[in-house]
Structure formats: structure tokens, C-alpha cells
Amino acid sequence: MSDKVIKNVVITSMVKVTDGIYSMWIKDKDLACNAKPGQFVSLYCKEGSQLLPRPISICEIDRENETLRLVYRVVGKGTKEFSKMNAGDTIRVMGPLGNGFTLEGKKAILIGGGIGIPPMLELAKSLDCEVQVVLGYRNNDLFLKDEFTPYGKVIVSTEDGSVGTKGNVIDAIREKDVQGDIIFACGPTPMLRGVKAYAQEKGLKAQLSLEEKMACGIGACLACVCQSKEVDSHTHVKNKRICKDGPVFYAEEVEL
Amino acid sequence: MSDKVIKNVVITSMVKVTDGIYSMWIKDKDLACNAKPGQFVSLYCKEGSQLLPRPISICEIDRENETLRLVYRVVGKGTKEFSKMNAGDTIRVMGPLGNGFTLEGKKAILIGGGIGIPPMLELAKSLDCEVQVVLGYRNNDLFLKDEFTPYGKVIVSTEDGSVGTKGNVIDAIREKDVQGDIIFACGPTPMLRGVKAYAQEKGLKAQLSLEEKMACGIGACLACVCQSKEVDSHTHVKNKRICKDGPVFYAEEVEL
Amino acid sequence: MSVNMKVNIAGVEWNNPVTVASGTFGSGAEYSDFVDLNQLGAVTTKGVANVPWQGNPTPRIAETYGGMINAIGLQNPGIDVFAKRDIPYLKQFPDTRIIVNVCGRSIEDYCEVVERLADEPVDMLEINISCPNVKEGGIAFGQDPKAVEAITKEMKQRAKQPVIMKLSPNVTDITEMAKAAEAGGADALSLINTLTGMKIDVNRKTFALANKTGGLSGPAIKPVAVRMVYQVAQAVQIPIIGMGGIMCAEDALEFIMAGASAVSIGTANFHNPNVTLEVIDGMKQFCEKNGVKDINDLVGCVK
């Protein structure tokens, strides 16, 4: 039986991390106990003109206080509605959803780009191996960066070169000659493509967390598929469901 | 030029009067200064699935404190949304709308039925002639009744006979032999029909406040028309616009 | 950066690409308390017939999820009163174009109105062909391509102003109707009119509208409207005035990018009387933000 729940939960904290990016803590025993790094939750809007839940990756899990942290970017009306909520408000949530990362490896390279950075934080905390974190930003607005330092060496790339390596995360990895035996990555598809190519080049295992527009969030509607290399055992076509079979896939499983 | 305004105003008080009926005070100088008894305002919902404003009659005008009182019944999602708002919240409002009552007569009979009772309160306060108030209720839930006593004699009819005359407002007027030279009435159409017939029988002038589903609230969309006896000067058919030419009409102007 | 917002619809220049949907704005007088009519690209009037129409019994409107249904029944005072009162009123606003919406129960009705308007100082005519054709058993003109072409030809023979044919969305293939109008000589098209809908009051066990059915409008139908505007833009050469659920500048831009040269705002006026000016402003800001020098450069840019 599944450990998914859907319920109204209390927001224990809502803070603006930086322009357009917010951090929300929600309190729920079931969610906090069942959630794993790399999973996500679906948040429902109160505004009736927006019917579809918003999938938000899990940034931190605090089992002691039975809370989950969600760090999200305001991209539309739904996330804007969330950003206007306050501690004490309740929000409807379904989760935990998706497979999450498989904790493995001896020397891990965690790669996060943009709003793909938050899920790397819980992963960094959960891995019991050497962790190196490579974070890709647009500019010197390095949200969450400092929160990674307790868990490993942090390397930064910025598109505008204002901090760290000028360019993308792969440029930074090459420049700093980051070594490891496994890659965990979340970020925009072009970045994941680069990561997949780099992993193949170096013969590294790589777990990639994918993103796609979702409707049901539980694998029923087949909206959020990605192309799989092999015929998928559920769909029997070369499609995997990001919300259910993913969001985390081994690089060689998927076509990007 | 019109004295209509549309703006977000602050709710200074929101109390439940009785089951399903709420009293809201809103603060706005323009509204309070311009409003007349028998006029109404349009309230807008925050919930995006409900686009049309809700016309609500004006129950009291407090020019000193620059506030308006709106007493409304919860009949759907929109009025339900209003009822959940609190003092300090803001609400979007357009008004004052409609013509309002013409203050006239030496001995007035004010007749209110159900949610047609609230607009009679400001009228009772505004008339400087002898006032008699006849209120029609379903049962002994006599909301607002006591608020009328300072302004004149109050007579009550109840459908279930639990208080006052058993029956409708006309039954009460006949039983108590209420005399006057003009009638002001607001309530359900069947009641207004009865009032019109009674006024004709007694040769009394009667101002009736009508109700109909509205969209624009300002006379543009022609949704809320009532049948007029004569060809109307604006529409050039036998229709008058309740939101703009009304809501108050002389009994002989309209077909009910 | 200065952005050109002027558009040219069938030879008529508008100061900006925004007008109002017929029937939602009267002839502008009521909304002039909130909107300086000179700021609008054009005012499209409530439909006018050859004689006064009483319209339907009430209730004439009902709210629906993200929209509304209406069955006003095209109540109007008739062309004589309209010409005496509404046209002179609108002439007080020289910066805005005047589009008169024309309705009828038979081709003869339409012809009478169009001929009557020939020498009136109005800029364009919009022909509402969603009215039932009484002689043909009540199917709307706009649901039969032959009828669309025929009525368009009749209008063009008599009209002295450019003719906009307003298409009904209640059809299997909107491009068929658009091509028929173009073949009939239409100078422009406007779409979409309302989708036929119904609401039932389950507690009263009755129809919400006295007319049983009514026209569905509002943001609820916008995806259908954008789709039809796109399809029609691929099918004809004449300019399109797009409408259907526009609530904000982004909505308007969807229609423009789908191929509309101008847009109409309807139901949103009921939700926000200032919406037309906010949309014009928002479209301008979008252009400035995105380095678009001429709003016309966005027309049909998504293919």
C-alpha cells in the first residue's frame, strides 16, 4: 500500500529567500516520516480558477519536528498565491510523490541548477559518503549556497561569471577537476543533457531528476512523460512517467 | 457627471445577524456621502471563478463615520465568501448604484419582506414624516426588527404565525388597519404584487424596490430589466433597467 | 521606447487594437463614468435592428464557473432611435472609432439597418450572424456557410462602411465559415461570439435562464476562442478581431500572437469596468519590456 496522503497541513514558516524564490515549511507527521530526498509534493491552490496542483520538490525533511521544507520559484499565479501565504495558514498538499534518489556511491557529485538546487540540500544531508556540491546560478544571487557548506565542498558556476566559474556547472566541474564515482543532478533539461554527456564521457553513474508539466501527479494521466531508452514496463511504449516512475532516472534510462 | 465610484474599501465590521444573514460595515467617504436610501452597491468576489459583482442593498448610511452598512443573506458562493471576511479586510465595491427612494408623503407605510427589510432601515431614518413599519418574516427569527422601533411603529407578520399576524404583510396591514398616504416596499416579487394591488385598492402611491439577476450593475448590459407599463424612454421598448432606472419604481410604472 | 499601438483594420485606423464586445458596453454612455472612451481603439455598440426588439424574459443572465451565460435576446431600441441618440453621443469622442453591431431576423432586416447607416458617421459595421434565421427555421445564419456567404454579399452591396462579419463558434469547422465570409467580400472577421450553454438550478429544479439556453462568455472559453482565431488566421487573408474571455493584457496578446489584428473585451467589463484601459496599458508595457516597436509585429507571430 502506498504512503501517499492528501490533506490540509499547516504552514509553519514562509520566508522570501531572494527575488522570486520562497521557502515554506509545512507540518505533517506522515509527510515528514515518509518523504525521501528527490521526492516532491503537490500543492493545491485556493483560487478556483487554478485547478491543477503544483509539483514542488522537497528541499529538507525534519522528521524530529515533523516538517517539510519546500523552496520554490514564483513562476505563475499558483506559486504567487503560495508566496502570499503566511505561517499559520493551511495549504492542501498531496505527497510524498515520485521515487526519489537512490542513496549510493562513495564520492558523490551533487549538481543543482537554478530551481533544481533545493532538492540537492536534503540529498546532501542524507548521503553518508563524501559529498561535493556544484551549483549553477545566473548571477551572484547565490540562494541556498551557504546551507550546503556543512555537508561538503561547494563549487559555484554563474552564467555572468560574477562568482566562481563563468559558464555552466560542467564548466565548473572541469575547471575545478571535480572527481567522484556518482552524479546526482537536478536542473533545466539543457543542463541535464550536459550532465548526461559528461557522465558518459567519464563513465560515471548519474541520477537525473526531471521536470515536466503535470496534471494528476500520481501516474494516471500520462501528461508528464519523458522518452525512455527501452520500452517502459508500465506504458509499453518508450515513455516513462516522471511523476510516478521518476522524477529521478539513471541517465542511460532516458533520452533528453 | 455620476457620483459612482469603484474602489477597494475597508470592512470595519462583519457580524452574523442570524442564521444565514450577515451585517457588514464598509468605510468610504465617497460612498457614504453620495449614497441615498434605496440605492445599492455591487460587491466583487476575490474568488476568480465568480466574476460577476453581487448587488447588495444599503441598510444604513453613517455620513459622520463615513461608513455604509450592508445586510445580506448568504445565497451562494459569492455571499458566502463575503460572510467569511473580517473587519480589517478590504473588499472591492462599486456604487452607489440605482435611483433610490423618493422621500415624500406625510404618513408613510414602509413594508419589508425577508431580505427586503434592510433597505427599509435607512429609509425609516431618512423620512421626515410619520413612519409605520410593516415587516414580513418566515418565523420568529425577527432580524433587524428592534432596530426600527426608534423610527416608528413596527408591525410584524410571520408565515408560521409565531409572532404578530399570521400570514403576509398585507394581512398584517389589514388586521392592524394601518393607515397612510404612501407605501415604500421591498421584498420578493409575490409580496410586491400584493402591495401593488393593495395600493391600487386603497388609491395609495407606492414606491416598490425590485430585484433581478444583474451583470454590469450600471445599465449597460440590459440583463436586469423589468416590464414597464409604457415604452421606456431609454430602451424604447416596455422594459426598464432595474440597476439604473430602478431599483425603485412607482407601482403603476411596472408590471409585476 | 515609444511603441506604435495604432492598427489598421480594413482601411480604418484605430489608435490601439482594443475595442469592446458588442452587448457588454451599451453604446458607451454607462461606462464613460469609468473609462474615457477616447482612450479606446474603437467602441463596438450593442446590436441594433431595423425595429425595436423587446428581448427575452428574465432571468437573462447567470454566472458560471469562470464565466457567465446570457440570453438578453438582443433587446434594442431600433435603428432610428440609435441613429438619433447613440451615434451623436459617440461622436463626442473623436479619437475612438465607432463600430455599429447589426442584428436581424431575416436578411431584409439586416439590409434595412445597413442601408439606414450608409450615410451615418460610423466607421465600421459588425454583422452579428449568430441570430436565428427565422425564415430558415431558426438555424443561425452563422452556422451555414452558404448563408454566411449570401448575407455577407448582401451586406457588402449595401454598406458604405467596411463590413466585419462576426462568426459563431457553434460550428464544426470555423474556417469554413471564415472562408465563406471572405468569399462573400467581408472586409474583416470578428470571433468568437458566445458558445451556447445552459445552467440548471438544481434546488429549484429549473433552468437558470428563462430562455433555457444562453451564450457562454468569459475566461472559461478563451482556449476555444484562441484556437479558432488561430485556425481562421491560417485560412483567410482578411484581418481578424479576436475575442473570448480576455481579462488582462496577456490574454489579449494571446489573441494577437494567434493572428488577431485587434481584440474585443466583453465579460471582463462586468468584473472590472476599467479593464479595457488596463489591457491597452499592459500590452504597451509588454512591448516596451520586450523591445517590440510596433504591436503589429506581434500579429500572428506564433505559428
Next chain:
Amino acid sequence: MSVNMKVNIAGVEWNNPVTVASGTFGSGAEYSDFVDLNQLGAVTTKGVANVPWQGNPTPRIAETYGGMINAIGLQNPGIDVFAKRDIPYLKQFPDTRIIVNVCGRSIEDYCEVVERLADEPVDMLEINISCPNVKEGGIAFGQDPKAVEAITKEMKQRAKQPVIMKLSPNVTDITEMAKAAEAGGADALSLINTLTGMKIDVNRKTFALANKTGGLSGPAIKPVAVRMVYQVAQAVQIPIIGMGGIMCAEDALEFIMAGASAVSIGTANFHNPNVTLEVIDGMKQFCEKNGVKDINDLVGCVK
């Protein structure tokens, strides 16, 4: 008061008049975390074809005002896998009826699936005729009355289960399609399928869906759906399964009172996975509150 919620659709008894709209519920497995499938009147499966379909590229869905558009492209594993896996899964829930939705690109495709299902333990077949008829240049079967009658006849010749024809709303006259299906021998009708819509991302200047157009669903379209169910109920004798934007019991009752014998819930499942059970419960409560002893007494009660 005990209320009878059982309905009989073309000889098949459902425990209550509520099923799910094809494609929104898979074959039930994913939603069984939230819903006891035994509580549903029937489960209508995702469309299945004779062979596996890959479906469309992503993005396949986009939210719209009060609804959504989707272009999944009927991705499905094909009838063989479906029969081996999904039917046995659903047979674990003996109280609920099994309705298999069938899709195809040609009449032959449909026939193959229906024949393959003849000896499977499923209760009803729902034929999705909104798929483009590849041989006829891609116009949907459901948009041509002759094609509707023809495909219905073919289905009836081969089907061992009652056949429900699912009608497309993207037509000028829905009653024409309903009568054609009835003439072809359909046992029941379900409507409406989605309205064709489009959304444009104005900032990216691109279509929101990779497929450009998609099917509009959700409460936004309910008034169109209720209207069509009402029109069809006046035009044919066979039972109707009504759908289109049902979010709550009152919505479902609108369809019942308009003439539907049962209802399907689709998009609302995405907004609230428990919605089906809430609707069944709410309909029952409405009957109790209003002294209705049998839900069937409300079918078509508004005329």
C-alpha cells in the same frame, strides 16, 4: 430515508450513477490509494487501441482558467497488455462495472479492439470517436454523422457488450450526431468529449502544448456540456452518460436533471482525488434532503 442510487445503463446495473471520464483515471490503480474502486458505479478506462500508441510529445497539458487543455495523444499500451494486466486488476473490485474506452485511427483498428474484448469480462464498451479518421484526411469520426452511424454499426456487429458512443462537442448540431449513433444501434451515449482549445505562452511566444491544440476540460465547459446533454436527451431514446466539468454533487445533478442517467467525473480528479466519492455522497444527501426516493426520478426532470 433510504435512497435508491442504482441505475441501469443499457441493461447493465451500476450501484450508483457515477463513473470517471476516460483518460483521467488510468485503469484505476493509481487512484486506488485514495478511492475504494468498489464504491464507484463504474470505472471507465483510459482509451485502448489495437496496438501500443506512443502519444504526443510534451508538454501535453496546460492549465487554463477554470480548466485545462490536454493533448496526451491517447498513449496506451495496446489491447494485449491491457487485457492481461488492467482487466484482471479491475476484476478485483466486483462492485464496480468495467467500461473499456476504445480508440483507433481507422474503423479496422476499432473493430480489432472490440473483437479482442468480446470474450473479456468487461461490462460495457465506450467508443471514442473524437480520434482523427486517418483515411478520411483526419477529420474526426465524431464530426460526420455518416461516419458516426457507420462506425456505430461496425461496433455493434462485433461487440458482445453494450456499446456507448462518446460524442464530440466540436460540431454544429450535437443532436445530429446523437441520432446517427442511435440509428447505428448504439446502446447508450456519453458526452461531452473535450472542446478543442489552444493556449499561447506569450512570454515564450510559443504554444503551451507541443501539439498546438488540445482538449479543453474542467468546470469552464460545464454549461456547454449541460446544454448538449439536454439537447440530446430531447432527441434520442437511449440513455446518456453526462460529463464535462463536474466538480461537485450539484454539478452532477445538473446533468441528471438535464437528462443524463449517469455521469462521469474527469478533470476534477486532478483537483481532488476523492471527488468521485464526495459526489456520490452529495447526490445521495440531496435526494434525502429533498425526499427523492430514487435517483432515477431526477433524470430529465427539468424540461
